[in-house]
Amino acid sequence: MTGNQRGKWLFVAMFTWLFMWSGMVQAQTAKYLVLLKDKTGTPFTTDKPTAYLSQRSVDRRSRQGIALTSRDLPVNPSYVSQIRQTGAKVWYTSRWLNAVLVEATSVQLTAIRALSFVAGTEFNRALSNARLSAEKQTTATQQKFGMDAYNYGASLSQIQMxxxxxMHDQGYNGKGMLVAILDAGxxxxxTNPALSTLFSDKRVVVTYDFVKNETSVYEDHSHGNNVFSIMASFKEGSLIGPAYGASYALLRTEDDNSESRLEEATWLIAAEYADSLGTDVINTSLGYNQFDNEADDYTYAxxxxxxxxxxxxxxxASATGMIVVASAGNEGASAWKYISAPADADAVLAVGAVGSTKALASFSSIGPSADGRVKPDVCAQGFSTVLSNQAGNVTAGNGTSYSAPLIAGLVAAFWQSQPQLTAMQVVDCIRRAGDRFASPTPQYGYGIPTFAAATEVARAKYLPMGVGGNKPTEAIVFPNPVGNANALQIQWGAEFTGKKVEVALTDVAGRVWLQQSVMANEPSSKLTLPTAMPQGSYVLKMNDNERVRVLKVIK
Structure with missing residues (x-):
């Protein structure tokens, strides 16, 4: 080969490589959360919610007087179809954000952005590129989970705390409650012996992997198994969880091989799915503040x-009537030291970690939130927490990842014992039950709650209707079910006597059928019902400016 030939060959080879490299860049995909301008033209309506929500989900809202809104409506299918026509892969849609999670090339993204109904993309950039290998995990990825240790004892300490x-002695173990665990696998x-009762009873009602878009979750990371076992195990003599009687949805949202904002999007999608199932409590032993791409990192602000x-x-999620319990974070001994998202959410129960002596664990992230609210909310044992690992061995682990499921289990069983409470009333009871409620700190929040203390708060502040003495404490409504009656009677309780009460009757879609002011000067008041009111479930709200009482009414 002559020098000229060799030079020509090198030029052709270099040109070919550059052309191929350019094509690879053009074809490289990333995931984006595409925001939509509206839900105009959607075939879904708030008056027919079972087209996109389970009856259990609708009933959860109805019990708490929560009306359906446009945020609950699914994304317009026509918009999704047009996005698909660009060649992008559609992974999921989000009702609450009115968005579509897509995997797209830069060319496809440009076409998507040009669609008239597209408002932009969340964060104005990609959520994630190609998955990082396990060998390239960053410190943020490695520290987000709890730290497994040897077995230091039985589960009695964490339960008694x-x-x-x-609570179990009184028969409350979460039976009838649905808990969704959003985790890494x-x-x-x-096949875990400590969880065998749940599987034999078919109380694991659904599983889904939102990272891979498949149903199987039993072959991925062990972190979720540990969390699950802390909350739900029943292995007498070794490990019993606070909510061993509940039913569970196991949802994978976390990719343990990397840390990116994509995981926030998959969490959103999974939480919406949990809502549609009728979930009562979400546990998420995950937190976000640092990512593999430092440009994505959050600040304390x-x-x-x-x-x-x-x-x-x-x-x-909380606005739909679910309770969200989240780990505060394991950054207490690091330069960051503060809570991570979503522990900063106002409605979330953020959980710090203590040891068996109730001393704060050094790794437990502290508060307050950047806007000055008390965080963490409460604490539970997160140091030497007894669990059953992926091998089925009862051992122990450390992390707020492991204190959170203890509180989530307490919440589920406590709500079972107080079914008249709304989600936010339950959260209030748990906070007030903390042993430091009168003097919260950035380390402990409101402290360590107990079932007995939460029950006392509920009795003092949220007494069930129709309970106590010869005269009902607050109110009784009859007839209920209404049947063919054209009116409701409200028998006023002692706390309503002599007060002006705003009364409203709404259906599950939030449509108001009756609204009036009533003076509770007489033993009872009559409410005439509209003649056009159809059969179904309704919510009667009574508000005297001191508290709101809610009753379910059946027509």
Whole structure:
């Protein structure tokens, strides 16, 4: 080969490589959360919610007097179809954010942005590029989970600390409640001896992997299994969880191989799915503040309850009548030291960690939130927390990842014992039950709650209607079910006597059928019902400016 030939060959080879490299760049995809301008033209309506929500989900809202809004409506299918026509892959849609999670090339993204109904993309950039290998995990990825250790004892300490043993003695174990665990995977949970009762009873009602878009979750990371076992195990003599009687949805949202804002989006999608199932309690032993791409990192100022995507998603979840419990974070001994998202969300129960002596664990992230609210909310045992690992061995681990499921289990069983309470009333009871409620600190928040203390708060502040003495404490409504009656009677309780009460009757879609002011000067008041009121479930709200009482009415 002559020099000229060699030079020509090198030029052709270099040109070919550059052309191929350019094509690879053009074809490289990333994931984006595409924001839509509206839901105009959607075939879904708030008066027919079972087209997109389970009856259990609708009933949860109805019990708490929560009306359906346009945020609950699914994304317009026509918009999704037009996005697909650009060649982009559609992974999921988000009702609450009115968005579509897509995987697209730069060319496809340009076409998507040009669509008239597209408002832009969340964060104005990609959520994630190609997945990082396990060998390239950053410190942020490695520290986000709890730290496994050897077995230091039985689960009695962590149960007694919350008064959950007395709770079980009274028959409350979460039965009838649905808990969704949003985590990184549930390795071997389906063969874990400590969880076998749940599987034999078919109380693991659904599983889904939102990272891979598949149903299986038992072959991924072990972190979710550990969390699940702390909350739900029943292995007598070794490990019993506070909510061993509940039913569970196991949802994978976390990719343990990397840390990116994409995981906030998958959390949002999974939380919406949990809502549609009729979930009562969400546990998420995850937190976000640092990412593999440092440009995506949050600052402490962002922990203000309204900035991060996952924090907004957690508040939206709470607005549907679910309770969200989140780990505070394991950054207490690091330069960051503060809570991470979504622990900063206003409605979320953020959980710090203590040891068996109730001393704060050094790694437990501290508060307050950036806008000055008390965080963490409460604490539970997160140092030497007893769990059943992926091998089925009862051992122990450290992390707020492991204190959170103890509180989530307490919440589920406590709500079982007080079904008249709304989600936010339950959250209020748990906060007020903390042993430091009168003097909260940035380390402990309101302190360590117990079932007995929460019950006392509920009795003192949220007494059930129709309970106590010869005269009802607050109010009784009859007839209920209404049947063919054209009126409701409200028998006023002692706390309503002589007060002006605003009364409203709404259906599950939020439509108001009756609204009036009533003076509770007489033993009872009559409410005439509209003649056109159809059969169904309704919510009667009574507000005397001191508290709001809610009753379910059946027509």
């Amino acid at each position: 919350l008064g959950a043993d007395a 549930f390795l071997n949970s389906n 962002d922990m203000n309850g309204k900035t991060t995507l996952i924090t907004r998603a957690a508040d939206w």
